[in-house]
Structures are given as C-alpha cells and as structure tokens.
Amino acid sequence: MSRDDLPYPEAGLLLTHFLTVADVARSRAFYSDVLGGEVVLAENPCIVKLANGWIIMNPGGGPTPDKPDVTLRPPTDPNTVSSFLNIRVADIEECHRRWSAKGAEFLTPPLDRKAELRCYLRDPDGYLIEVGQATGMQKGVFADPPAGNN
Incomplete structure (x- = not known):
C-alpha cells in the first residue's frame, strides 16, 4: 500500500463515503470482490478504493467525544x-452482467429513465446503491420531476 492509495488530499478536499457495517470482512469482500474495488486498508477502518473514490467501513458504536449524541449502526429497514x-458507469449492461455473475443482486435490470439507464442493488448491510449510465443527459434530456413537484 502506498500513500497514494489512501484518501489524503494534498490540497483542498477529497470526498469519501463512510458506511457503518455489521461485518467488516463481509462488506470488504463485497466492495472488492464483487464491485472490483482495491482494499487499501483491511481494518480500523477498512478502506476500499473504488474507481476514483473510497469507501470507508467500520462497525457501529456508541457516542464518542467528537459526536457525543450520535450512535452509528447499519440500516435497520x-x-x-x-x-x-x-x-456512474460507461456501460451499464456490461456492468450489470459482470456484477451479477459475481453475486450482486439487483432490484431490477437496467431501466431507461430518459436521462439515463439505471438500476439498483444492495450491499450486504442493505445499503442501496444506484448504478447509472448517462444517455439522455448527454443530449440535454433530463428526468421528469418527482410527482407533485411540477
């Protein structure tokens, strides 16, 4: 592991995503083996480099001095x-086939939403993951507003 693999910005900021997980090893395997990320730190916290971002994972726990009223836990519903x-992917059909073959369970196959093709899957803790390929957006076609927001 080199310092370049870890999420340390040399200037400005860098965005990572933290997940509270029930089983670090299980989640690490999902994000590396199924989604193709690179494990750069196995534990405390687990860090997986996924494309141009990082997923940081640790078990839940109670309040700490820097978050005195906050308890972390994986999703319950x-x-x-x-x-x-x-x-975001360049070829959603290929991604859907590859990840499905590795055990990913998608809620639906990729669906055409005008602005994009997209589908969803869950990680082992139930976190929702959207996978999308911009199609219409590239041509100025965007999604309809949510119902009631016209």
Missing part, C-alpha cells in the same frame, strides 16, 4: 432510505 451510493 432496507425499504426506508435517506441516502445512497451513486455509481
């Missing part, structure tokens, strides 16, 4: 989501 990981 997979059908209620307040955020999700969004992955």
Whole structure:
C-alpha cells in the first residue's frame, strides 16, 4: 500500500463515503470482490478504493467525544432510505452482467429513465446503491420531476 492509495488530499478536499457495517470482512469482500474495488486498508477502518473514490467501513458504536449524541449502526429497514451510493458507469449492461455473475443482486435490470439507464442493488448491510449510465443527459434530456413537484 502506498500513500497514494489512501484518501489524503494534498490540497483542498477529497470526498469519501463512510458506511457503518455489521461485518467488516463481509462488506470488504463485497466492495472488492464483487464491485472490483482495491482494499487499501483491511481494518480500523477498512478502506476500499473504488474507481476514483473510497469507501470507508467500520462497525457501529456508541457516542464518542467528537459526536457525543450520535450512535452509528447499519440500516435497520432496507425499504426506508435517506441516502445512497451513486455509481456512474460507461456501460451499464456490461456492468450489470459482470456484477451479477459475481453475486450482486439487483432490484431490477437496467431501466431507461430518459436521462439515463439505471438500476439498483444492495450491499450486504442493505445499503442501496444506484448504478447509472448517462444517455439522455448527454443530449440535454433530463428526468421528469418527482410527482407533485411540477
């Protein structure tokens, strides 16, 4: 492992995504073996470099001095989501085939949403992951606004 593999910006900022996981080894295997990330630190915290970003994973826990009223835990209801990981790919059909063959379970196959082709899968803790390929957006075609927001 080299310093270049770790999420340390030399200037400005760098965005990473932290996941509270029930089983670090299981989640590490999913993000590296299924999605193709590179494990750059196995534990405490686990860091997986995925394309041009990093997923940081640790088990949950109670409050700490820097977050005195916050408890971390994996999702408890997979059908209620307040955020999700969004992955952009160049070829969604190929990605869907490759990741499915490695054990990823998608909610649906890729669907045409006008602005993009997209589908969703879950990681071992139930975190929702959107996989999308811009299609219409490249031509100025964007998604319809959510119902009630016209």
